[in-house]
Amino acid sequence: MLSSTRQDDQPRLQALKDLQILDASQDEILNKITVLTCKLLDMPTCLVTLITDEKQCIKAKTNFPLDETARDDAFCQHTLHHQGVLVCPDTWLDARFRDLPLARQAEQPLRFYAGAPLTTDQGVAIGSLCVIDYQPRTFSEAQCRTLQEMAAVVMALLQSRSAVGLVDAVTGLPNRQRLIADLHEAQCGPRDCVLFLIDGIDITYAYEMGRSLGMPMVERVLCELGDALHRAFCGREKIYCIATGRFALWVPQARSEAALQTLMQCAESLPGGLSLPVPIRLEMHIGYTGFSVPVEAPQQVLRKALSALHDAAEQDVVLLPYRQESDEAQRRAFRLLSDLVECLDRDTGLYLMYQPKFDLLSGEAVGAEALLRWQHPMFGAVSPGQFVPLAENTTLIRPLTQWVIAQATRQLRQWRNQGIMLPVAINVAVSNFAEPDFVERLMVQLDAHGLTPADLEIECLETQKLLGSPAAMACLRRLREAGFVLALDDFGNGHSNLTYLKRIPVEVIKLDQSLIRPLHYDADCRIIVEQVIGMLHRLNYVVVAEGVEDAATLDWLRRARCDRVQGFHLARPMLPEALSALMLPEAV
CATH class of the missing domain: 3.30.70.270 (Reverse transcriptase/Diguanylate cyclase domain)
Known part of the structure; x- marks a missing residue:
């Protein structure tokens, strides 16, 4: 018998899979339909069942204790292959049902059963809507029609839900x-x-x-x-x-x-x-x-x-x-962002190095720039040019900048205790300036270490983005009023505009490496830089050249009357201890 009743398992199992209804949860809407069916047919119990290869799942029910049974114990498996409603007036008199556990249980044996198959639009029966009584009884033709109509309602509901789940609601296309x-x-x-x-x-x-x-x-x-x-x-x-x-x-x-x-x-x-x-x-x-x-x-x-x-x-x-290489780069970027969150939470992997800035007239160090570094456990040393732009496109830039400020102010306090009075410059993104509490949080950090705004220089990038953010511009004005030295970084890198300068309240202009590095071989570049330095001086800016990598460039900048320089020729980025040794050689 089992081989004949299970010959259509595959179409039914596929239909159940397509409908996506084989979960363990009870369906409240279907439960209400079983309640209504009981009232319409004056029956004590009603079930919505689904038949798999091994079991009968009870998707909805009224007055029934079980959520599933073995398929071989299910009355409804016989309904799958019956035309119309299967009615059994007395299960003890029916060879198909009389030996099943539910018909022979000690308390409330099931004596009456009527089931209407739940059939898909493709003609595949997946289960039934059935009613049960605990005593033998008759079932009229009118009751059979009502049960069939309610089964059609159940099936329409199941299929419409499936359509909604697998079809885009707006376009009507498969999703x-x-x-x-x-x-x-x-x-x-x-x-x-x-x-x-x-x-x-x-x-x-x-x-x-x-x-x-x-x-x-x-x-x-x-x-x-x-x-x-x-x-x-x-x-x-x-x-x-x-x-x-x-x-x-x-x-x-x-x-x-x-x-x-x-x-x-x-x-x-x-x-x-x-x-x-x-x-x-x-x-x-x-x-x-x-x-x-x-x-x-x-x-x-x-x-x-x-x-x-x-x-x-x-x-x-x-x-x-x-393209695999592009995909791998994107996945690496996502990995970096995810790991950066953990690094900030645990305060591991990230650290600051400091590159001194020198006065061209005296040759003395007059400041240092804090440069963010990351030693990644898998990728090794990761350039800030790789992970900082990623953070700038997310909310992660706020805690990252806050970490830099905390580290830099802590280091400044240590240097002040050693007698090293260099100010430290930090890079701040436009999105940081747009934070409504940025100035307050910055002042809290300074106060916590007994520092003043004169100890911390703020370098800002992305001139056009600054001008496009009223909140960022207002923050710059507040910082200037509070006594911070503001610098415009990477001036001349292709995105700068001379007409913007007077709109941004900065005191220091840093000439980008792309202008400085070609000076020893590019005559046109020398003319441009010389004119830019002269113009900036007439506008009362302090001019800093970064990317100085040889003596010839340093000499030329001195002749051009640049104010300050920064680069590998003078000093590479170094750990705090190395900078301490540079400033206090007698203490080493």
Whole structure:
């Protein structure tokens, strides 16, 4: 008997998997349906059951103690193969049921059973809606019809929930979960395939559109994007919507060139092909990667295609394939950010080195710049040029700058105790200046170590970003009023503008290494630097040249009347102990 009743296991198990309803939780809505069914049919107990290969799962129930039974003990396994409602007036008189444990239990044996199969739109029975009584009874045709109608309601609810779970609610296209499931279930057909991801609208722009025009307009754009892609492939390829404005399709390798040509045509024609009441800026980006069937790790395939898509968007090109080196660099960057959080929490790995600044007339050290370093447990020495820009794009820049301030002020206190009076300069990001409590937190650190604003110089980068942030500019003015020396770092690196200078309340201008290093061989560069130094002096700025690496450059800067210099020729970045030895050689 078991072989005949289980011959359709595979279609049913696949249907249960597609519906995504095989979890252990009770369904409250279905529970209410069982209560209603009991009232309609004047029955004490009603169940919604699902039949797997080994057990009967009770998804919803009224007046029943169990959450599951063995499949061989389930009345409902017989309902799967019955046309219409299966009615058993007395289980003790039915050979199928009389020896089952629930029919022979000592307390309240099940004596009556009626079950209507739960059948999918594809005709696969997955379980039943059944009613139970504890005494024999009859069941009319009208009651059978009512039970069938309620079973149809249950099945419609299960399938609609599945559709919502596997279909994007806005576009009506299969969603990311459906894509992952399809990749996972691909077992036959061409072995080599290609997954394409298409970014149809920048998410930030979509939010701006929603704010200005309302979310219905955004949803209309998304629907038209999905429809346009579907029409472009004439319905021959399955289009997925995996995120807001982001679509996907996968094709056999043999059809990948044709699919790529279609997508490139869409990229050219799509922005002007939408029937929208207002002009919308759309720029399509496409990333793709190859994979083999069967797919062992669908999420990994999607991740690689996503890496390619992000590369295309960042480089502002229409199309890019997956590139392992770019992916590894991005994953390394993410690892660095994650590990940086732990380093800050545990105060391990990060440390400061100090590079002296020298007065060109006297030759004496007049300050030092605190330079952040990181000894990573896996990657070794990591350049600040690699991890600081990553932190600046996240909220991590706040605790990172706070750590630098705490370390620098602590070291300043130690040097003051030794009689070393050099001020220390720290680099501060624009986002730090925009923090409403930055000045207060800075003053707290100084007060904690008995220091004054004259002990700490603030170097700021990114002139254009400074000017674009009213909060940052207000903070600079407050710092200047409090007595801090402010310096504009990396002046002349390609982003500086002379007209900006008087708008930023700084006293010191640091000339970027890109201007200083070519001085000993580039006559044009010497003319530029000489004129810049003269102009800055006339504007009453102190001029510092960084990147001085040879005696010839140092001599030229002295003749050009630069105020201060910094670079490997004079002193490399050093640990605090080495700087102490430099300033107090007699103490060594």
